Amino acid sequence: MYNEKKTIDKLKVFLTFGLIPVFVFSVVVLLPILTGIGMTFTTWTGFSGSLLEFVGIENYKEAFVDTRFWGSLGTTLRYVFYTLIFTNTIAFGLALLVTSGMKGQNFFRMGFFTPNLIGGIILGFIWQFIFSRVMIYFGDFLNIDILSSSWLAGPDTSFWALVIVSVWQNSGYMMLIYIAGLMGINKSLLEAADLDGASTWRQMWNIKVPLMIPSFTISLFLTLQRSFLVFDVNLSLTNGGPFRSTELIAMHIYNEAFLYQNYGSGQAKAFILFIIVAIIAVTQVGIMKKLEVES
Amino acid sequence: MSGGKKMKKLSVWFLMLVASLVLFACSGDDQSEETDAGNNNQGDAEETNEGDIDLEGTEISILLGKPEIAGQFETAVDEFSDETGIDVTIIPLAGANAFEKMSSLYSSGNAPTISMMAAEFETFQDRLLDLSNEPWMENVQPGMTDFVEVDGKVYGQPLTVEAFGFIYNKDVIEAATGEEFDPSTINSHDSLEALMIALDEYEGADAIHVSPMDWSLGAHLTNPLFAAQAEDRDERHQFMQDMIDGNASLAENDVFLGWMKTIDIMKEYNQNAASPLAPQYDDGPSAIANGEVGLWFMGNWAYPQLKEIDPEGEYGFIPVPISNNPEDYGNSQISVGVPSYWVIDESQSSTEEQEAAKEFLNWLVSTERGQHHYVNEFSLIPVFDNFEIEPQDPISQSVLDYMKDLNTLEWMNLYYPADGFPAMGAGLQQYLVDIWGKEELINDFESYWESVE
Numbered sequence: 088m089y090n091e092k093k094t095i096d097k098l099k100v101f102l103t104f105g106l107i108p109v110f111v112f113s114v115v116v117l118l119p120i121l122t123g124i125g126m127t128f129t130t131w132t133g134f135s136g137s138l139l140e141f142v143g144i145e146n147y148k149e150a151f152v153d154t155r156f157w158g159s160l161g162t163t164l165r166y167v168f169y170t171l172i173f174t175n176t177i178a179f180g181l182a183l184l185v186t187s188g189m190k191g192q193n194f195f196r197m198g199f200f201t202p203n204l205i206g207g208i209i210l211g212f213i214w215q216f217i218f219s220r221v222m223i224y225f226g227d228f229l230n231i232d233i234l235s236s237s238w239l240a241g242p243d244t245s246f247w248a249l250v251i252v253s254v255w256q257n258s259g260y261m262m263l264i265y266i267a268g269l270m271g272i273n274k275s276l277l278e279a280a281d282l283d284g285a286s287t288w289r290q291m292w293n294i295k296v297p298l299m300i301p302s303f304t305i306s307l308f309l310t311l312q313r314s315f316l317v318f319d320v321n322l323s324l325t326n327g328g329p330f331r332s333t334e335l336i337a338m339h340i341y342n343e344a345f346l347y348q349n350y351g352s353g354q355a356k357a358f359i360l361f362i363i364v365a366i367i368a369v370t371q372v373g374i375m376k377k378l379e380v381e382s
Numbered sequence: 383m384s385g386g387k388k389m390k391k392l393s394v395w396f397l398m399l400v401a402s403l404v405l406f407a408c409s410g411d412d413q414s415e416e417t418d419a420g421n422n423n424q425g426d427a428e429e430t431n432e433g434d435i436d437l438e439g440t441e442i443s444i445l446l447g448k449p450e451i452a453g454q455f456e457t458a459v460d461e462f463s464d465e466t467g468i469d470v471t472i473i474p475l476a477g478a479n480a481f482e483k484m485s486s487l488y489s490s491g492n493a494p495t496i497s498m499m500a501a502e503f504e505t506f507q508d509r510l511l512d513l514s515n516e517p518w519m520e521n522v523q524p525g526m527t528d529f530v531e532v533d534g535k536v537y538g539q540p541l542t543v544e545a546f547g548f549i550y551n552k553d554v555i556e557a558a559t560g561e562e563f564d565p566s567t568i569n570s571h572d573s574l575e576a577l578m579i580a581l582d583e584y585e586g587a588d589a590i591h592v593s594p595m596d597w598s599l600g601a602h603l604t605n606p607l608f609a610a611q612a613e614d615r616d617e618r619h620q621f622m623q624d625m626i627d628g629n630a631s632l633a634e635n636d637v638f639l640g641w642m643k644t645i646d647i648m649k650e651y652n653q654n655a656a657s658p659l660a661p662q663y664d665d666g667p668s669a670i671a672n673g674e675v676g677l678w679f680m681g682n683w684a685y686p687q688l689k690e691i692d693p694e695g696e697y698g699f700i701p702v703p704i705s706n707n708p709e710d711y712g713n714s715q716i717s718v719g720v721p722s723y724w725v726i727d728e729s730q731s732s733t734e735e736q737e738a739a740k741e742f743l744n745w746l747v748s749t750e751r752g753q754h755h756y757v758n759e760f761s762l763i764p765v766f767d768n769f770e771i772e773p774q775d776p777i778s779q780s781v782l783d784y785m786k787d788l789n790t791l792e793w794m795n796l797y798y799p800a801d802g803f804p805a806m807g808a809g810l811q812q813y814l815v816d817i818w819g820k821e822e823l824i825n826d827f828e829s830y831w832e833s834v835e
Contacts, residue, residue: 219662237660241815328596329659329815330808345482347801348505 127355146355155331156356159339160363166250166335167314173254174261174310175303181258182265183291196266200259207256211323214252215239218324242332245325249333252320257313261306268302269295297380304375308368315364336360438467440738442731445473445487447480447498447722450686451760458755462745468738481505493730495739498541500722501796503530509729510537511736518747521766523785528615529796530723538723539743542762545699545781545790546602546681547716548590552696554676558584565780568700569708571643578651581676589651590677591669594659594814600807601795602717603679603702607641608794610704610712615792622797625831632824637712640705642820648679649814658814671695685777686761698780712791716784719793720765805830 091097127147130140150156181199185192202210219237226234238244272295280290318337321327327334327342334342340360344353446455452474459470473494475483481502487493488509499506512535513519519527522540530538548568555563558581568574581589593599611618624630632638653675654661664687670678671691678684679702688695704712726739746752747766756762757771763778772782784790795803809826812818818826 215662219660236657240657240659328811329594330596330811331804342801342804346479346804347799348481349801 123354124358127351127358130351142351146351147359149349149352150355150359153352153356155334156339156343159334159336160360162246162333163315163336166246166253166317167311169250170253170257170314171307171310173250174257175306177254177258178261178306179265181262182269185262186266186269196262199262202256202258203260205256207317207319208323210252210256211320214248215324218248239325240329242329245329245333249321249324249335252324253314253317256320257310261310264302264306264309265299268299272298297378300375300379304372304379307371307375311368311371312364315360315367437734437738437741439469440734441469441471442495442735442738442742443471443473443492444742445475445480445483445494445497447475448760449475454755454759458746458752458759461751461755462742465751466738466741466745468741470742488730491730493727495727495731495735496742497725497727498722499538499725501800503538503723503725506725507532507537509727511726511728511739513537513539513726513740513743516740517744518766521747521768523765523767525790525792526720526765528792529720530725538725539747540720540765541722541724542720542760543718543765543781543785544681544683544721544763545716545718545784546605546679547699547701548677549670549680549684549697549777550677550700551670551673551675552698554584554587554673555581557586558676565698565700566714568703569713570703571640571647571706573708574644574700574703575647577676578647582651587673588653588675590648590679591653591661591666591675592648592658592679592814593661593663593666594811595663596804596807596811598680598807599810599814600803600805601798602681603645603810604803604806605717605793605795606702606704606712606791607638609717609791610641610710610715611635611637613711618792618794619797622794622831625828626834628828628832630828632828633821637704638824640703640710642823644703645810645813652814659811667691670697682763682777682781685775688777689775695776697776699777699784715789715791716781717793718781718785718790719796799834802830802834 091100128141128143130142181195185196185199189195205213218239222234223237226232226236238248276294276298277290280294285293316337317335318341321333321335321338325333327338336356337360340353340357343356344350347353444459446452448455452472456472459472462468463470473483473487478486480497480499484497484499484502484506488506493509497506503510514534514536516539518539519536526540526543527536527538530536550563550565552563555577559577568577578589581587608618608622611621621630649655649658652658653669666678666680667684667687668691669675671688673692677700682699685697688697699716701713701716704710707713724743726736726743728736731739746756747764748768750770753764753769753771757764757769757773761773761775761778763773763781773779798806806827809818809823809830813820813823
């Protein structure tokens with residue numbers, strides 16, 4: 088079936104296997120993206136019958152001069168940077184811990200993974216309660232200044248509250264990926280290194296880490312993507328407050344388009360975000376690919 | 383290898399073909415829908431000429447924007463259906479905001495016959511039915527339909543009124559001052575501050591709880607700033623226009639400066655002065671109903687929660703003063719307004735549906751059973767003077783008192799742009815925590831309003 092001579096036969100083969108996927112892909116992915124991009128050049132406000140006028144790059148201009156947009160993007164980059172580092176360090180550490188052969192490691196694996204099973208909205212509310220009630224209770228009780236007022240009341244502390252909750256939520260998931268990576272390392276390599284007298288530290292840096300680059304690629308990519316597009320935790324934990332200082336980019340775009348009813352510029356911003364995330368993600372994967380080695 | 387390449391080329395072509403087919407199919411659908419709608423309208427017009435229409439069996443849908451009364455509303459609707467034979471479907475908002483939901487319903491050709499809307503009105507106005515000649519128009523209280531009036535035609539029935547101001551806890555205040563409390567005596571900066579001082583010095587409670595949510599600060603607390611600008615409606619709307627045009631200077635505006643003074647008083651005696659942005663909404667009802675504070679800036683919608691904590695508590699409203707002269711407009715008034723309106727769709731509903739919808743709105747406010755549901759079950763404050771039943775709780779009574787004396791401020795916040803309250807709310811939050819001073823706040827307000835198109 089791979090040797091058809093005539094075009095018509097080739098088409099038949101393609102249709103047999105590809106028609107439905109191609110159709111579905113175009114309808115649910117390609118079309119929305121294209122119409123979405125198309126809308127950024129018009130005055131469309133969200134429902135049919137509204138004035139549909141071609142305005143060129145007016146919406147993009149509006150997005151580019153919006154200081155709140157850049158502010159929000161800056162906060163998001165800061166947030167992505169910290170969650171990326173903390174999530175992956177902690178996840179990698181946990182993975183090493185629960186594969187070290189300690190007692191009850193399966194129980195710990197499950198425990199560390201559980202936060203990831205709780206939906207972001209619920210999780211946000213739980214942590215809101217922790218930050219604005221539980222923590223203050225202990226802060227007052229133990230007389231610790233930094234804990235005795237709600238972290239959600241100040242812009243810096245609520246930013247860190249967001250980071251903490253996201254790291255707590257995502258570390259368990261990334262841990263699983265790292266565990267898979269660790270398990271995949273050929274045991275004979277480690278045994279040989281052991282016999283040669285390599286320290287645990289050296290084994291880690293010269294054998295485990297280089298061989299686990301694919302796991303890092305996936306984890307970093309997932310954390311990047313999740314952090315850039317986070318919405319649920321942001322909504323239920325801080326709701327962008329206080330004074331819109333923790334409004335991350337996805338939420339900013341949503342508010343702009345649906346709450347403040349600037350559909351065009353909101354959509355334009357979403358497209359700008361798409362391009363930024365795409366560039367960063369592709370660069371990251373490209374760099375990581377180069378680092379991969381074979382045992 | 384070359385076969386693979388060809389295959390790739392082919393698949394690209396094919397992809398484009400499918401995409402264009404789908405596009406074509408979609409646009410085709412749109413057209414046929416439109417013509418359908420056109421036919422419908424023609425048919426409707428003929429039917430109207432025939433005169434009386436039997437509404438039995440007509441199906442209408444209602445988009446309900448108040449999830450808190452969904453259960454009670456359903457009971458009322460069932461009763462209405464039994465009486466008239468009109469079938470009613472309730473569409474819940476289900477977490478979406480009204481604008482979002484309406485947009486998608488209208489776009490998909492499933493416009494609800496009756497919707498509850500507020501700020502969305504402007505966008506949808508040309509698709510709505512003129513209700514000027516409805517019987518309830520004779521009973522509606524003056525000023526309550528201003529927002530939905532366009533070229534002398536009224537397009538909406540006010541749902542209810544809501545009010546906000548300082549809610550006081552009578553017991554706490556009387557315990558603090560040691561005398562009978564008369565809310566009408568609080569009508570200036572000095573009298574408000576004296577009350578705050580008395581509460582502050584009283585051992586058992588703090589003076590005031592300030593809820594720092596942006597909607598409370600940005601949409602409600604800012605209302606007197608605009609509404610108390612002038613007693614004349616055109617004049618105060620002109621002030622808002624001046625703000626947009628950049629012609630108003632807040633630093634020289636007496637109402638603004640007086641209003642700021644009240645904010646300063648609130649700030650000084652705030653129960654949570656150490657961390658003003660920490661409280662959540664739920665801290666408010668618990669603070670005032672448990673007698674931890676004497677005052678709370680909020681609206682009558684908080685009453686169910688107050689009642690849950692302390693059913694015997696006596697509460698009421700006092701105004702947000704904007705000057706030290708008790709005679710000034712705004713010092714004896716609280717902000718009372720219509721939070722949303724019932725509107726009927728004209729563009730996608732048949733004449734029967736429109737008539738049935740009118741019938742429902744009439745039933746709700748003109749019949750004994752409708753009024754019973756309205757007041758006792760939905761706990762709404764009526765906006766019509768033909769109501770036999772009045773709400774009995776102290777908060778609603780307080781609102782009714784202000785309304786009877788015509789001591790109400792217009793809800794100017796209905797005319798804020800959609801991003802108005804978050805912007806001004808954020809400014810006030812920064813003022814509360816002293817990140818900003820008065821000057822920065824003035825600059826922020828002025829530059830926000832100038833950015834409005």
